[in-house]
Amino acid sequence: MAGINKAKLTETDIISKFILPAVIDAGWDDMSQIRQEVKLRDGKVVVRGQAAARKKVKSADIVLYHKPGMPLAVIEAKANKHEIGKGMQQGLDYAGLLEVPFVFATNGDGFVFHDKTNPDALETEISLSDFPTPVQLWQKFCAWRGFTEAQLPIITQDYHDDGSGKSPRYYQLQAVNKTLEAISLGQNRVLLVMATGTGKTYTAFQIIWRLWKARHKKRILFLADRNILVDQTRINDFQPFGQAMTKITGRSVDPAYEIHLALYQALTGPEESQKAYKQVDPDFFDLIIIDECHRGSAADDSAWREILEYFSSATQVGLTATPKETEEVSNTDYFGDPVYSYSLKQGIEDGFLAPYKVVRVDIDIDLQGWRPTKGQLDKKGETLQDRIYNQKDFDRTLVIDERTELVAQTITSYLQRTDSMAKTIVFCNDIDHAERMRRALVNLNSEQVAKNEKYVMKITGDDEIGKAQLDNFINPKKPYPVIATTSELMSTGVDAKTCKLVVLDQTIQSMTKFKQIIGRGTRIDDRYNKLWFTILDFKKATELFADERFDGIPERIMTAKPGDIIEGSDELDDIINGIDPEHSDNTVDDVEGAAELPGVYDSSTYDNSGNDSEWDDNGSRVTKFYVNGVKVKTLAERVQYYDTDGKLVTESFKDYTRKAMAKHFTSLDEFTKRWNEAERKQVIIDELEGEGILWEVLTQEVGKDLDPFDLICHVVYDQPPLTRQERADNVKKRNYFTKYSETAQTVLSTLLDKYADEGVQEIENIHVLKVKPFDQMGRPVEIVKKGFGGKQAYLDAVSELEAEIYSTEPQTA
Structure with a gap:
């Protein structure tokens, strides 16, 4: 195109003025074959405390299809100021997801063509006019995949x-x-x-x-x-x-x-x-x-x-x-x-599945066992067998009322401290256990039940009334039921998109079953702010995370006493809010019997009809003893974290930020130089947010009036921070505004106040001129023309204002 200076065109202009015309001229005139801005991933959800955000993901610039749903090639474009093949590695990443053999990288001058079907000339440079036709790529694709005419x-x-x-x-x-x-x-x-x-x-x-x-x-x-x-x-x-x-x-x-x-x-x-x-x-x-x-x-x-x-x-x-x-x-x-x-891990990394936190709750009788006194009778007058009952026995062969109450109270307290209307599934050992748990939860949540008696429901295979509420439980638009107690019916196939809490009070040794139950919480629903979920584990089931057959890594694991949740503790608040407790370690408990896990369903709690049942391994009905009056105590707590590689670490959000920064900047000088040279600070802010640095959480932890620049300098490089107001005051003391006209001084001074109140992102957006108090000065185009003579001069003045904000020059009186 004569007269066009490509070097000044944006990437979008390069695509519209050069790339798409070249592709269409090659015969790709059926627009169903061309899709632009194809987002292949949703962006991994990063959880910090009760806050969550998605990592930003890039979209493939163009994907070419033989037919909708049958991708053939990826085109990755860059602005003309870049080398022609700069987008190749990015394009190869997208092509790997789509499993297509053709990638084209371009800056508008031509294409670098990566062709997996031609290993003798894997990457070649071609002109805009030599782009392959749809027939050429389809034939090469069919040959590459070995398709026959019959297929x-x-x-x-x-x-x-x-x-x-x-x-x-x-x-x-x-x-x-x-x-x-x-x-x-x-x-x-x-x-x-x-x-x-x-x-x-x-x-x-x-x-x-x-x-x-x-x-x-x-x-x-x-x-x-x-x-x-x-x-x-x-x-x-x-x-x-x-x-x-x-x-x-x-x-x-x-x-x-x-x-x-x-x-x-x-x-x-x-x-x-x-x-x-x-x-x-x-x-x-x-x-x-x-x-x-x-x-x-x-x-x-x-x-x-x-x-x-x-x-x-x-x-x-x-x-x-x-x-x-x-x-x-x-x-x-x-x-x-x-x-x-x-896999689950792939789904979480891509942002299609919800990550999860784990809170393991240790009860003393579960870990130490409980032995009845000589000749002790249960509530029905039956003589208890004189032996040590352990975690696998409870609610299966032996029911201790106080344990049920403690579990129910722990669940209730956790919901009250986080979100009392969070959809919750409580997995129990069998129908009897699910009914007793429902009753305990009803009694502990009387105010909620008074508002709606379906706040807690037992949903099991034998209960028609409960099963009738299953659709309401899984419907995000229906607030009730909130808590569902179950044993087997809801372990698979229940599409509960807004389930935020999965409670495990069931002995689980099968990896198959464990994955299915965890899957009840892994769905994401952005509309209802369901981006992650919590697993509350009373039966050490989550030790299966350490099994090599599990393919997902918890965001974080905490082992706690029920009292931490029921009575409240600073340490639990730290867990909920994402702050590193003082007392934590980075050790992993041994997984008892991990090598012996059978990986098959426990037939005692499942039958093929999908109903809940109470049978032993020989097909005989289980005899249960019911006792009360047992003292149930709590044990020590432990906090654990896992990084993205599945390694156990202990870190606060500040630690996480330091690690994320270390991947990008080797020193304070490098970060400061990049920040000062950036035409828009928002680019760096977005880039770091994409690495999981959640500014909202960081400001809550450090101080809400700090600018992202000072947050990083303070948290990562131990520099004394300046508040936004202090930086704004320093600029005013330098009197640098005097070189501008009266109108420009007013605009820049007001922008500085905006910075002090809301941050650098606010002044970088030219639309700020549409809001108060600028709207009293006239329309944005009038303000820019009167004060600065034109848009570019206004943008230059804003850049200079930012340079003054972050200047280290001494103040003048």
Whole structure:
């Protein structure tokens, strides 16, 4: 373009004036193939005390698609003042997430083309006019992936688009595309591993939709083991199937429908007459999706397997967050290795899943055990067995009323100190325990229950009234119930997006079950400020975090006495507010029996119907003793932190800030130089915030009237800080305003007052001229012209004002 000085153009101008025209001229004229500003991650949530913020993430400038949902290439642009290939590494990062082989870096002069399909010339420089056509890239892509003509009708089938603008996240695209590729190659057993809360059901919907629309699969069965999983799926993600979909009820399979959703209990039973699946031929279904396949289909002798083996000719896709891999049971034995995995850790790092804090509560009888006196009777007159009862016994074979009260009181106090309306799930050992816990919580929360009797509800498999409230509990718009006591019913498949507290008063030895329960809190809901959650652990279940099979790291772990929470303590307040307590250590307890954890469900508390039950390992009903009058004491506390690498550390938010700064600046001089040279201080402020430095939390800890510059100098480099008002006063003493006109002096003096009140960010925004008291001086354009002669002169004056604010020159009288 003649007459245009590229060097002065912004990155946005380079894209609009040079990059997009070059791409469109190459034949990319279908705008559904071009997406700009594609944000692939949401930004990791950083938690400090009760505050949380997202790290800022950059978007891919342009992603090119063969079709929507089928990415081919990434284009990363920079302003022309940069070297042509400057954006390459950034583009490669995005391409890695999308698993595409083509990356183009550009500054508007041409492209550096990274082509993984051509290892002999991996990166070459091409002109703007030589950008590849859609056909060229698609053909190279197909050859790179080894696609055959027979696969293409399946692989290229459109995704479902509801018109809302919602599109699959990058890992959902990967999961769907890899599943279809495997099926198109004739693979009939497929396993997808995706962490709880990452949209497995939505992913399953897109898989089914594309195979169904391609007519590659015509009759599909979605199989689950809990009514809520089937009903949520039918009403929500699967709704677009409309009249083609049915839920199998009454032990009858209706061949008039193509999409069938079924509770596996509705398809089979111990009696031959209950095996409804045998009403149709073994080849009736050609695709079966098994939700939460770790629970049933992994076992050779399960009722699930009975159904799957009957329809053995069908393609079968297993979905799970927690594949079972034990000596007795294995998902991979049946389905094969996963075609795609997306872990809890990845989800937290990407900002799609909520991080969590852990508060471990130690009760003396849990750790030291309790022994009855000789001949002691329980509340029913039964003689107690003379032995030492320990943590695994409590609420399973022995009920101590005082322990139940102490746990309930600890939960109540924690909610009162944080948020009494925070959605809370309390996992108990069985139905009886869940009912007693509900009663204890009701009594301790009488004021809340008086406002609404559904403040605390028992939601278990045997309780129709409680189960009827499950939809209200998981609905963010419904405030009640607030606290749900349960044992098994809510451990999987409950999409409680706003759950902020998960309480563990259940013995958990299965890694599969532990991951599922933790998953109840990992969903994020920005609209309701649900960005993180807390785990309150009474049964040392969170020691499973130390197991190598767990793939997520807690933000922080505190071990406390119940009294710290019930009576209140400075140290607990420190934990809640993110301040480092004086008494903490960086030691890790030994994980008792970690090497012996079986990693399978404890059959004593779970049956395949999804109901809660009380059975021992031999299938006999457990006999419980009930006692009271037992003194329950508390033990010592310990505070622990984990860094992003999963290493145990002990640090305050100040320590965290020092560590984050050390990654960017080696000295005070380097930081000061960068700050003074920055055209806009906001750029540095945003950059550091992106590294997890939360200015709001830091100012609360240090002092609210400090500027970010002084906060860093003081906290990181031990410099005596100046308040914003002190800096403003120093500027006024230098009398440097006198060189400006009267109008300009008034504007700059008012900007200085704005700085003292609100900070440097305020004066860097030209829109400040629209608010009081500037609005009394005229419109912004009038103020700028009258006082400074033009916009650039005004901006130069603001830069000079900032230089004066941060000047170290001596004051003048």
